[in-house]
Amino acid sequence: MGNVIIICEHKNGELVKQGLSAVKAGIDVAKGTGGKSCILVMGSGMDSVKESASHYGTDMVLLVDDPALAGYTAEAYTIAAHEAIKSMQASLVLSTTSAFSKELLPRLAVRLKAGMVSDVLSISTDGGKASGFSRAMWAGSMVSDVSVDGEVIIATVRGTAFEHAPRVDTASEVKQVSVTINTQALRAKQLEVLEHKSTRPQLADAGIIVSGGRGLKGPDGFKIIEKLADLLGAAVGASRAAVDAGWVPNDLQVGQTGKIVAPGLYIAVGISGAIQHVAGMKDSKTIVAINKDPDAPIFQIADYGLVADFAKAVPELVEEIKKVK
Amino acid sequence: MKILVTIKRVSDPEAKLKIRPDGTGIQTEGVKFVVNPFDEIAVEEALRIKEKHTGEVVVVSIGDKVVTEQIRAALAMGVDRGIFVNYTGSYDSYDVAGILAKVVEQEQPDIIILGKQAVDDDMGQAGFMLAEMLGYPQAAFASKVEISDDKKTAKVTREIDGGLETKEVGLPCIITADLRLNTPRYASLPNIMKAKQKPVKEVTVDALGAVVKPHVTIKKLTEPPKRKGGVKVESVQDLVGKLKNEAKVL
Ligand SMILES: Cc1cc2nc3c(=O)[nH]c(=O)nc-3n(C[C@H](O)[C@H](O)[C@H](O)COP(=O)(O)OP(=O)(O)OC[C@H]3O[C@@H](n4cnc5c(N)ncnc54)[C@H](O)[C@@H]3O)c2cc1C
Ligand SMILES: Nc1ncnc2c1ncn2[C@@H]1O[C@H](COP(=O)(O)O)[C@@H](O)[C@H]1O
Numbered sequence: 420m421g422n423v424i425i426i427c428e429h430k431n432g433e434l435v436k437q438g439l440s441a442v443k444a445g446i447d448v449a450k451g452t453g454g455k456s457c458i459l460v461m462g463s464g465m466d467s468v469k470e471s472a473s474h475y476g477t478d479m480v481l482l483v484d485d486p487a488l489a490g491y492t493a494e495a496y497t498i499a500a501h502e503a504i505k506s507m508q509a510s511l512v513l514s515t516t517s518a519f520s521k522e523l524l525p526r527l528a529v530r531l532k533a534g535m536v537s538d539v540l541s542i543s544t545d546g547g548k549a550s551g552f553s554r555a556m557w558a559g560s561m562v563s564d565v566s567v568d569g570e571v572i573i574a575t576v577r578g579t580a581f582e583h584a585p586r587v588d589t590a591s592e593v594k595q596v597s598v599t600i601n602t603q604a605l606r607a608k609q610l611e612v613l614e615h616k617s618t619r620p621q622l623a624d625a626g627i628i629v630s631g632g633r634g635l636k637g638p639d640g641f642k643i644i645e646k647l648a649d650l651l652g653a654a655v656g657a658s659r660a661a662v663d664a665g666w667v668p669n670d671l672q673v674g675q676t677g678k679i680v681a682p683g684l685y686i687a688v689g690i691s692g693a694i695q696h697v698a699g700m701k702d703s704k705t706i707v708a709i710n711k712d713p714d715a716p717i718f719q720i721a722d723y724g725l726v727a728d729f730a731k732a733v734p735e736l737v738e739e740i741k742k743v744k
Numbered sequence: 745m746k747i748l749v750t751i752k753r754v755s756d757p758e759a760k761l762k763i764r765p766d767g768t769g770i771q772t773e774g775v776k777f778v779v780n781p782f783d784e785i786a787v788e789e790a791l792r793i794k795e796k797h798t799g800e801v802v803v804v805s806i807g808d809k810v811v812t813e814q815i816r817a818a819l820a821m822g823v824d825r826g827i828f829v830n831y832t833g834s835y836d837s838y839d840v841a842g843i844l845a846k847v848v849e850q851e852q853p854d855i856i857i858l859g860k861q862a863v864d865d866d867m868g869q870a871g872f873m874l875a876e877m878l879g880y881p882q883a884a885f886a887s888k889v890e891i892s893d894d895k896k897t898a899k900v901t902r903e904i905d906g907g908l909e910t911k912e913v914g915l916p917c918i919i920t921a922d923l924r925l926n927t928p929r930y931a932s933l934p935n936i937m938k939a940k941q942k943p944v945k946e947v948t949v950d951a952l953g954a955v956v957k958p959h960v961t962i963k964k965l966t967e968p969p970k971r972k973g974g975v976k977v978e979s980v981q982d983l984v985g986k987l988k989n990e991a992k993v994l
Contacts, residue, residue: 492911493872494881518904522884522920525837525872534838534959537867555968556866560761561770564964606914607881610899615907627993659923669887669903669924676782676861676923678905684993695757701971705991707983713976722974722991725983735980743988 421510421548421571422454425477426500428519429460432467434475437623439583441515442475444542444576446584448511449478451544457481457507458591461499463489473590480593481507487600490609491519495600497526503596504531509571511549516575516679528573535573536565538679540580549574558675559698578623579681579702615668617655622671625654627684630673630700631666632658634689634710634729638666643733644688650737650744656680656700658690674699688729692717709733745799745895747790748853750844751783751818753811754864763965770965779814782859784821786921788928789889790857791822797891799854800824804847806840808832812944819939820931826944827851829952836960837865841873846952848878853916855898860885860920871920881913887924891915 425445427438434442442458449456455478460468465484472480483499500523504512512527514520516538528535536552540562543551549572552565567574602608622628629648631641641655648655656673657666673680675698685703690696692708692715700706701720708721711728718724725732755761756776764771779787790801803818804827805811815826829843848856861868875882883889883900887908890899895915902909903922931939949956977983988994 492881493884497876518885518902521868522872522882525869526876526882528838528869529841529873529876534836535867535869536960537869551963554866556965557755557761557770557864558757558866559968561763561965562968563962564966566961566963568959568961605881606917608912610910610912612904613908613910621906663924668907670906672923675863675866684987684991705987705993706971706974707987718976719973720971723983723986724974724976725980726976727980732980736984739980739984740994743984743994 421452422507423449423456423511423513424459424481424504424507424509425456426459426512426514426520426523427472428517429462429468429471433471434468436583437517437578438515439475440578440581441513441576442477442584444581445511445513446476448542448544448549452510452547452549454510455479459500459503461488461496469593473593474586474588475584476587477591480591482593482595483598484595485598485600487602492605492607492609493522493526494605494607495602496523497530498600499598500527501530502598506596512571512573514575515578520575524573524575531571531573533571533573534567534569536567537575538577539574540577542574555698558694559701560694577679579679615670619648620652620654622654622656622673622678622680625682627651627653628656628680628682629653629686629688630656630658630690631661631688632690633660633664635661635666640689640729641666643730647686647733647737650740658696687717687721688733690717691715692720745793745797745855746851746853747793747799747801748848748851748856749783749786749790749801749803749818749823750858751787751803751805751814752780752859752862753777753805753807753814754780754862757781757863763967767964768962777810777813779817780859780862782861782863782921784928785923785925786857786859787818787821787823788926789921792926793855793889793891797895802827802851802853804829804844806831806843815944816939817931819942820936821929822935825942828944828946829949830946831949831956833956834958834961835956836958837867837869838873839956839958840870841877843949843952843954843956844870844874845877846954854895855915855917855919857919857921860922871918875918880916880918882918882920883911883913884920885922886919887922889919889925
């Protein structure tokens with residue numbers, strides 16, 4: 420019977436929403452195994468993060484607040500996470516799949532000499548332990564049930580596969596852990612973060628996503644679907660082809676090797692429906708495809724397919740939705 | 745400058761896959777195998793660094809004899825030599841990192857480039873595990889790599905959630921390649937011929953002194969339920985009507 424540690428990312432003094440999937444998963448595992456659930460947050464200048472982290476219903480919050488953690492590097496954060504986790508008897512360490520956790524948790528796994536599973540879809544418990552995990556492989560064309568050996572297990576969980584832990588009024592107990600990090604010795608330094616600024620919702624949080632592909636022919640095509648997105652309060656996504664062409668920023672790529680999303684409504688415009696793209700959006704509740712090729716594979720998974728040229732259909736769609744809204 | 749690139753043999757991303765009767769793997773008969781696309785990008789980047797800063801590019805692949813096909817493919821792109829780690833058992837990313845750490849000990853490269861993930865298991869762990877085992881810094885999900893003139897540091901642009909980050913890492917370091925790093929070259933016919941003569945060293949896990957003991961074991965594979973296609977709508981009006989009244993999403 421060990422404890423479950425959930426490593427949470429934060430931004431602007433708050434836990435990142437996506438991370439709450441891992442919190443929910445972690446609380447459920449702890450209930451199943453009789454261990455304690457514990458959020459771990461790391462950074463520099465953490466007063467409001469501490470407040471935010473203590474309201475998601477975990478038994479505890481571990482906090483590392485150190486100037487050495489001011490600019491994120493996986494190298495320094497691995498040391499911090501390891502120090503914090505050593506003070507608990509952890510049997511499972513979780514985080515929601517993200518660029519942050521993908522490069523941090525494997526390093527941590529080595530420090531803890533623990534096996535790791537990435538991007539899990541479900542976790543089962545048995546005999547006081549997390550015993551089984553399911554996850555997607557081969558661009559989502561297979562699901563595997565896996566077991567992991569060892570005293571400690573490390574896992575990232577897919578954000579769309581677990582609900583978000585709700586905010587609660589009672590505050591969890593917070594334990595501060597101090598660390599010593601020699602940043603010089605790490606030979607790693609964050610120089611600059613170029614944020615892709617957008618007033619639209621983030622892909623991970625959006626209830627509606629309008630995505631564009633190579634069929635949009637260029638950045639001007641994206642301007643057309645952005646009008647639709649703004650009318651719907653939707654996020655904009657893209658296929659790899661559109662990102663590779665430089666029409667939209669990299670972090671809009673949806674798919675096996677980009678972001679995995681599952682909104683209530685996903686509108687794919689000028690996207691053929693390659694397996695790598697579909698892997699990232701096939702769990703959306705309702706899928707609409709607009710494509711001028713009636714045989715495009717995307718129609719095989721779309722609830723509603725419209726065979727049309729986007730340049731004509733999307734502006735019409737905007738007008739038509741305005742009428743019914 | 746010595747650059748080590750890791751390459752995994754994976755099923756072609758376009759291939760239609762079927763589950764093996766024992767349920768723990770895929771049927772390989774009739775399936776085309778390729779260099780993991782992210783590793784191909786890693787090879788290309790190594791060649792470009794060599795072209796600019798001189799040096800040697802070495803590839804390593806772990807698996808049974810057939811992975812030498814992928815080593816030859818990398819040699820045909822211009823890589824100088826290959827290391828084939830002959831291992832036929834099962835392994836996880838931790839084991840891969842453990843084996844690679846031993847290869848790094850022997851080869852002492854300045855830069856090690858891996859793919860950000862293998863597109864068959866989609867784990868995305870080996871590079872970062874290797875970095876931690878070696879105590880090296882890492883630049884994950886690279887979309888641009890610049891080596892300093894004194895060859896002591898690399899400035900790497902990385903694809904992260906919400907945008908791009910630049911990070912400076914001291915050499916020796918680990919880099920993992922993302923999609924936008926470059927477009928891999930095709931092997932020319934003369935280079936394909938030349939590749940046949942290039943050295944490929946075969947080693948075993950035991951000879952390297954690595955211990956393989958997978959933590960992660962696949963118990964069962966299943967095909968996920970297929971999403972059923974719906975209907976084709978006749979017009980934009982028809983679509984909006986269905987979204988409003990049937991799907992109730994507007
Ligand atoms: C290692 C690897 C990883 C990958 N990861 C991803 C990933 O994460 N995400 C991803 O998306 N892809 C990924 N891919 C790429 C994937 O295989 C496809 O190449 C890509 O998704 C195709 O993008 P697309 O649908 O925009 O372009 P295309 O396949 O070229 O399709 C364009 C579509 O637009 C339609 N069209 C053209 N003109 C119009 C018009 N005027 N109006 C309406 N429709 C029009 C065409 O009929 C066509 O169906 C990956 C590939 C590899 C090898
Ligand atoms: N069998 C292997 N041989 C050589 N390199 C490998 C092997 N398996 C994984 N790798 C490398 O590790 C990276 C990440 O793999 P993974 O952790 O399985 O997603 C891949 O892109 C490869 O560069």
